[in-house]
Amino acid sequence: MLKKLAILAVLSAGPVAGQDKSFTLAAPDALTKTGFLKHLLPRFSLKTSIRVTLTDGGADAAFGPQGTPVFRKGDAIWHFAGADNPNIVAFEEWLLSDVGKRTIEAFAPEGDALFSADLAMAATVQTATLSGDVALGERVSLKRCGRCHVVNDSNRMNAIGSSPSFALMRNFPDWQERFETFFLLKPHPAFTQVHGVTDPFPDTQPSPIVPIEVTLNEIEAITAYVGSIAPADLGAPLQTQ
Incomplete structure (x- = not known):
């Protein structure tokens, strides 16, 4: 019953009925153990209704040393790479958007931001537009x-x-x-x-x-x-x- 409700919720949230708005994501332990992805992924789903499921292998997309630079931790830059899939493209675009950057830098488990979206040390972050009913x-x-x-x-x-x-x-x-x-x-x-x-x-x-x-x-x-x-x-x- 819960599975059926989840499917109906996703279908009603998206503009295209029947579209599978989800993908799987792999990430190294060094990233997942920070708790950052538990902060990041639900916020992306909130904005897009696209669900991201973490998996150990065989994923549609991954954080790692290859792909598009998306954020950094100190001097270490994290990249994102994935298949040519509309949901994955939407995630990458969101990471690079002002709202995504703001979300990345809002993760501060010890009071200070652990990650930065400012790869050039000059990011500009803006407040998201409110579009709800x-x-x-x-x-x-x-x-x-x-x-x-x-x-x-x-x-x-x-x-x-x-x-x-x-x-x-x-x-x-x-x-x-x-x-x-x-x-x-x-x-x-x-x-x-x-x-x-x-x-x-x-x-x-x-x-x-x-x-x-x-x-x-x-x-x-x-x-x-x-x-x-x-x-x-x-x-x-x-x-x-």
Whole structure:
């Protein structure tokens, strides 16, 4: 049943019915052990609805010493190479785009960016354009997120006081990144499923509460909705003498 739902989610997210929007990817242990790909791949899937599956061998594409330079770690430059496949081409183009570069450099497990997309030491990164359905985003936010967060005045009395409101989080400099990838940020992974992206909960470790189930299209809509609301007025900054 879960497999059927995943297939339907991918088909409904893409513009061409019946197209297999996925490919397999190989990467050396030196890269996978950093946790970087767990950060990178879901974000690409969020933007494109193309699912990337890591595999040890016989992959459609690979990170390594051959191909197009895409990012670096210190002085070591990582390359990407793959078959002539529209999904693989889309991934390479995304890695080289401003949004992809921003995503690469957002991976900072110890507080500092571990990888850089600036191969020439002069990359320019821009904020991604919000293109989701704002009205859908409001409905999904109230239904899926409103049990914890104040989404707007309509659920102000039903949320959990310790959870930040959407208007408050709208003040965060990285608010867009947070909402686009909320399912990766604690505590959400313990109870959130994204169709076609996240793996099902293990039978031995089910969700501790009723799971939140969303699609990539709904996440895009939520982010667009948050972009449409005014940040909470936090008052003037404190003046120090």
